[in-house]
Each structure stands twice: as C-alpha cells, then as structure tokens.
Amino acid sequence: MPLPFLTADRAFDASAEDIALPFDDHDDWRRPYRPGPWRVAAAAFLLLFASFILFAGMIIAFAGAVPGTAVCLGLALVVIACALRLLRVGAWVSRHGVRRVGFITTTTVPWDQVAAVRTVQQPVKWLGFPRTVQGQALIVVRRGGEAVPPLLTDSNADFLTRGEAFDRAADTVEAWGDEYRRD
Known part of the structure; x- marks a missing residue:
C-alpha cells in the first residue's frame, strides 16, 4: 500500500534537476521534505505498541x-x-x-492571503515540548496580520539534528510562496 505522505517525490533525488518546484501536478498537496527520524521513530513505537495491544486482544479472545x-x-x-x-x-x-497540519488541528492559508514566507530567528519549541530554545522558524506573514504558528522549526521532530534539511525545506516552501503569492 503506497503511503504518499512519506515520500518526498523527486525533490531530494540526487538525479533530479535543481529546480524549486519539481512536482508535475501543483494542485496536489505535497510535503516538500521527508519526515524526520524522531517523527518516524515515534510512529514506529506507536505501531509496535498497537501490535502488542492486538496480541493481547487475541489472547483475550481465545x-x-x-x-x-x-x-x-x-x-x-x-x-x-x-x-x-x-x-x-x-x-x-x-x-x-x-x-500547517498539526496533530489535532489543520490551518490552511491561501497564497492570495500571504504577504510573505520567511525564515526568522526566534525561540522555538524543542520537539514540540513546552521548553523553548533559540532556533530558526519558517513563518507565514498574513496580509491581515493574523498570527500563524511557525510552519517549520529547526528543533521539531523533522529537523532536530538535520540543519541542512531544514534550510532546503524552508527554501522550497519559500519558492512555492514566491511562485504563487500575489503581491
């Protein structure tokens, strides 16, 4: 069963051309980076836990x-x-x-409501916990001035030890913004 949310398509293939928007169909929602090792490890742990629960359920059924x-x-x-x-x-x-897809909520901002997409230095949450550290965050500035939580941070589960991957993902999202944003 293909899991399209785990693939980063051709954006990170070594043989892909060096273009900012390498996708064929720009109408599909795409994550312009691969999930990080912390996120994948947490999901794998949850799936392992679920297998133990299912095994216990089978014993209880017998x-x-x-x-x-x-x-x-x-x-x-x-x-x-x-x-x-x-x-x-x-x-x-x-x-x-x-x-911005969160664990519970999802926020969508159309490109015509976006004033800018930029990377800033600010305190960011470490792995989503309340503790903050100084880091980089990719933010969306709306035209109306509404606050949007950071799209990406260099200390979240996708980019904690992958600074180069954060820079590449932030540049890709900024390129999408430059392509489709109306000034």
Whole structure:
C-alpha cells in the first residue's frame, strides 16, 4: 500500500534537476521534505505498541472474553490512527496555498492571503515540548496580520539534528510562496 505522505517525490533525488518546484501536478498537496527520524521513530513505537495491544486482544479472545477483546481492538485502532496522524504532521504546499497540519488541528492559508514566507530567528519549541530554545522558524506573514504558528522549526521532530534539511525545506516552501503569492 503506497503511503504518499512519506515520500518526498523527486525533490531530494540526487538525479533530479535543481529546480524549486519539481512536482508535475501543483494542485496536489505535497510535503516538500521527508519526515524526520524522531517523527518516524515515534510512529514506529506507536505501531509496535498497537501490535502488542492486538496480541493481547487475541489472547483475550481465545480466553473467551468478548468485551475485553473489543476494548483491545478499539484501543489498538486509536493508537494506529494516532501513529498515522503523527506522520502527516508538518507543512504542506500546493498551488492553492500553504497548510500547517498539526496533530489535532489543520490551518490552511491561501497564497492570495500571504504577504510573505520567511525564515526568522526566534525561540522555538524543542520537539514540540513546552521548553523553548533559540532556533530558526519558517513563518507565514498574513496580509491581515493574523498570527500563524511557525510552519517549520529547526528543533521539531523533522529537523532536530538535520540543519541542512531544514534550510532546503524552508527554501522550497519559500519558492512555492514566491511562485504563487500575489503581491
């Protein structure tokens, strides 16, 4: 089963041409970078936990306790859904705008409402925890002045030890903004 949210398409292939918008169909929502090792490791841990819950549910089913089996199955499905949602978290771009997908909420800003997309130095959350560190963040400045949480930070689960990947992803999102933003 293909998982398109895990692929970065041709943007990071060594043989791909060095262009900012390498995608064939700009109407599809794309994440212009690969998920980071911390995010993938957390999702893998959740899927491993779900497999243990399913195994426990199978043992309970063989023991003949149907309500316990249903609880285990329901809990495993919730954990699997959380792992898949965790893999979708990040910044997504298309011809229509830029989208910040969080674990619970999603914010979409059309390109005609974007004044600028830029990288700034500011305190950022470390791996999404309340602790902040000084770092870089890719922010969207709206025309109306509404605050949008940072799209990417160099201390999130995708870029914690990958500064070069953060720079490449930020440049790619900025290129999408320059291409489709109306001044």
